[in-house]
Amino acid sequence: MNPPENGCTRRDFLRRAASVAIVGAGIGAGAGNGPGAADPPRTSRVVLVRDPDVLAPGRKLRPEILARMLDGAITTLLGEEDARAAWARLVKPGDTVGIKSNVWRFLPTPPELERLLRDRVLAAGVPEARIAVDDRGVLESAVFRNATALINTRPMRTHDWAGVGSCIKNYIMFSPDPPAWHPDSCADLAGLWDLPIVKGKTRLNVLVMLTPLFHGSGPHHYQERYTWGYGGLIVGTDVVAVDATGLRILEAKRREHFGADQPFPVSPKHIRLADDRHHLGVADPARIGVLRVGSMDGALI
Amino acid sequence: MCAPPEADDLMPDEVGGWSSDGDDGHYTFGTLYDLIDGGAEVYRSFGVVRVISRRYTRPDAPAILADLFDMGSPSGAYGVYHHDARDGRDAGLGDESEQAGAALALRSDRYFVSIVALEETPGSVAGVLAVARAIATRLPAGAAAPEVVRLLPEQGLLGGRVVYVRDPAYLRTRYEFGDAAPPALPPGSEAALARYRDTAGARVLMLVRYPTAAQAGAAAETFRAAWLPRADNRPSGGAPAAEAATPDVARRAGGRWAGITTADDLLVAVLESDARPDMNAIASAILRRRAPSGAVPGAASDPTRTGDAP
Numbered sequence: 001m002n003p004p005e006n007g008c009t010r011r012d013f014l015r016r017a018a019s020v021a022i023v024g025a026g027i028g029a030g031a032g033n034g035p036g037a038a039d040p041p042r043t044s045r046v047v048l049v050r051d052p053d054v055l056a057p058g059r060k061l062r063p064e065i066l067a068r069m070l071d072g073a074i075t076t077l078l079g080e081e082d083a084r085a086a087w088a089r090l091v092k093p094g095d096t097v098g099i100k101s102n103v104w105r106f107l108p109t110p111p112e113l114e115r116l117l118r119d120r121v122l123a124a125g126v127p128e129a130r131i132a133v134d135d136r137g138v139l140e141s142a143v144f145r146n147a148t149a150l151i152n153t154r155p156m157r158t159h160d161w162a163g164v165g166s167c168i169k170n171y172i173m174f175s176p177d178p179p180a181w182h183p184d185s186c187a188d189l190a191g192l193w194d195l196p197i198v199k200g201k202t203r204l205n206v207l208v209m210l211t212p213l214f215h216g217s218g219p220h221h222y223q224e225r226y227t228w229g230y231g232g233l234i235v236g237t238d239v240v241a242v243d244a245t246g247l248r249i250l251e252a253k254r255r256e257h258f259g260a261d262q263p264f265p266v267s268p269k270h271i272r273l274a275d276d277r278h279h280l281g282v283a284d285p286a287r288i289g290v291l292r293v294g295s296m297d298g299a300l301i
Numbered sequence: 302m303c304a305p306p307e308a309d310d311l312m313p314d315e316v317g318g319w320s321s322d323g324d325d326g327h328y329t330f331g332t333l334y335d336l337i338d339g340g341a342e343v344y345r346s347f348g349v350v351r352v353i354s355r356r357y358t359r360p361d362a363p364a365i366l367a368d369l370f371d372m373g374s375p376s377g378a379y380g381v382y383h384h385d386a387r388d389g390r391d392a393g394l395g396d397e398s399e400q401a402g403a404a405l406a407l408r409s410d411r412y413f414v415s416i417v418a419l420e421e422t423p424g425s426v427a428g429v430l431a432v433a434r435a436i437a438t439r440l441p442a443g444a445a446a447p448e449v450v451r452l453l454p455e456q457g458l459l460g461g462r463v464v465y466v467r468d469p470a471y472l473r474t475r476y477e478f479g480d481a482a483p484p485a486l487p488p489g490s491e492a493a494l495a496r497y498r499d500t501a502g503a504r505v506l507m508l509v510r511y512p513t514a515a516q517a518g519a520a521a522e523t524f525r526a527a528w529l530p531r532a533d534n535r536p537s538g539g540a541p542a543a544e545a546a547t548p549d550v551a552r553r554a555g556g557r558w559a560g561i562t563t564a565d566d567l568l569v570a571v572l573e574s575d576a577r578p579d580m581n582a583i584a585s586a587i588l589r590r591r592a593p594s595g596a597v598p599g600a601a602s603d604p605t606r607t608g609d610a611p
Binding site: 104105106159160161162165179182183184185217218219220221222223224225265266267269 | 340368402419420473
C-alpha cells in the first residue's frame with residue numbers, strides 16, 4: 001500500500017473531520033466550489049477508493065462492490081462511520097436533486113453507478129419525483145431546473161479539445177451554448193460553475209476511474225487499448241481537486257504506457273485555471289490531501 | 302471541375318464477412334456534433350463538408366465503425382489526419398495511413414477515413430484492415446502535404462509530430478501560448494507546427510504562410526512583441542555573444558530560447574529551443590526548399606497532387 005500523502009492517514013482525517021464545522025448540507029470539507037468558499041490557506045482533500053474486484057471478467061461491473069466503494073469513500077470524506085449518516089449530510093429530504101451523468105457512448109457513466117447514487121439520495125429521504133439523472137437533457141429537465149442540490153459524476157478520459165474530460169467539464173451541458181466554452185482549449189470551463197442553474201449547488205463529485213481512457217485518436221477519440229482496469233473512484237466536494245487528482249493518474253499512466261513523459265496533445269489547462277483564474281477549488285497536488293481507501297496496488301499516485 | 306463521388310459509393314456494403322447494418326449516419330459541418338462528442342471542432346476547423354458513418358457487423362464479433370469525412374480539400378484531410386501523432390505502423394493505403402490495433406486512419410485526396418472496432422480482437426483487427434482496403438481502393442489519391450508542411454527543414458524533424466493548422470482556435474489547442482496571443486491566421490493563411498530533436502537539442506518550429514509578404518511582416522512584428530518581450534539590439538549586460546538577445550532571438554521566461562523572423566511570405570518562429578536558434582540559417586534552409594518557381598519538394602506537376610488549389 002502506498003504511503004498516505006501530505007501526512008494524512010484515514011485516522012488523522014477522521015480526527016480532523018470531527019472538528020470541521022459543517023455548514024448547510026455538510027459540504028464544509030475542504031475548498032468549496034466557488035469564489036469565497038475557501039478560507040486561506042486553501043487546501044483540499046479527496047478520497048481515492050479502489051477495489052480491483054469491482055471489475056468482473058469482460059469489465060462487467062459488480063454493483064455490490066461498487067456500492068461498498070462509494071460508501072467507503074463518502075464515509076471517509078465526511079468522517080462518518082456509516083454511509084446513511086454521511087448521505088444525510090449531503091442531501092436533505094427537502095432537496096431537489098439532479099444527478100449529472102455523462103452519456104458518451106464509448107465510456108458513459110455506468111448505469112450501475114447512476115442507480116446507486118439515486119438509491120442513496122432516495123435513502124436520504126428525497127422523494128423519487130424530485131430526483132433526476134440526466135446529461136444532454138438537463139436544461140429541459142424540471143428537476144434540474146429546480147434543483148437545490150447536484151451530484152456530478154462521469155468517467156475520466158482524454159479529450160480532443162479540452163485535454164481531458166472530467167468533472168469540471170461535465171457541466172458544459174448546463175450551458176445553452178456549449179461551443180461558446182471551446183476557445184483556448186476550453187480554458188475557462190470553470191466559468192460554467194457560475195451559471196445560475198449550477199452555482200453553489202454541487203454537493204458531491206464522483207470521478208469514475210473504473211476504466212479510464214488515457215489516450216485517444218481518431219474522430220471518436222476512443223480505442224479500447226487506451227483504457228485500463230483501474231477499478232477506482234475519486235470522490236470529493238472540491239471538483240478541481242477531484243479533477244486534478246484524476247489528471248495525475250492519467251499522466252502517470254501515460255508515462256507508464258509510453259515509456260517517457262508524454263504530454264497531452266492538448267493541454268488540460270482548464271483544471272489549473274479553475275484554481276488560478278476562477279478560484280473554483282484547489283488544483284495544486286501539494287495542497288490536496290488524497291485519502292486512500294482499499295487496494296492501492298497500481299494506484300500510480 | 303468534377304463533382305466528388307458520393308460518399309455512399311465510396312464505402313462497401315459488405316467485405317470479408319462484415320456487413321453494413323444499413324443504418325448509416327449522414328452529417329454536415331453544422332450537424333457534426335451529433336456524431337462526435339468532444340472533437341467535432343477539430344474537423345470543423347478544417348472545413349469538413351460531409352461525413353458518412355457506417356457500422357459494420359459480423360456474428361459474434363465486435364462492431365466496426367467506419368467514418369468517411371469529405372474534408373473539401375486535400376489540405377483539410379491532411380490536417381485532420383495529422384491531428385493525431387502519426388508514428389505507428391504504415392498500413393500502405395491511400396496517400397497516408399496508419400493502423401494501431403483495431404484502429405486505422407487514412408487520408409486520400411480530400412478524404413479522411415477512420416475505422417475502429419469497439420473491441421480489439423484478432424478478428425476485429427483483420428476486419429478493420431479489410432474494410433479500410435475496400436474503401437481506399439474507391440478513393441482518389443495522390444495529394445501531397447500542404448506547402449507550408451513541405452517547407453519544413455528535414456534535419457532533426459520528428460515526422461510523426463507535424464501539425465497543420467488553418468484556424469486560430471485550433472492553433473491554441475496545439476501549442477500552449479499562455480497569455481501571449483499567437484500569430485494571426487487570417488483566411489488564406491496556413492501554419493505548420495513541428496518538433497525537432499538533434500545534436501543541438503529539442504525545439505519547436507512554427508511556420509505560417511500568409512497571402513503576402515507584407516502580411517507576414519506585420520504578423521511577425523506583432524507576435525515578436527508578444528513572444529519576445531526582452532529582445533533588443535543590446536548585449537545582455539556584458540553576457541557573451543552567444544547569450545546576447547537580438548531583435549529576432551531571446552531567452553523567454555523559464556530560460557528557453559525563442560526566435561522569430563520572416564522569409565518572403567512566411568513567418569518563421571522557433572517557439573522554444575534548448576539552444577540559441579540561428580534564425581537566418583533556419584530561414585535560408587526553408588527558402589532553399591522553395592524553388593524559384595514556387596515548387597517545393599514533394600510537389601508534383603500534376604495539380605491534383607498539390608495541396609489545395611491556389
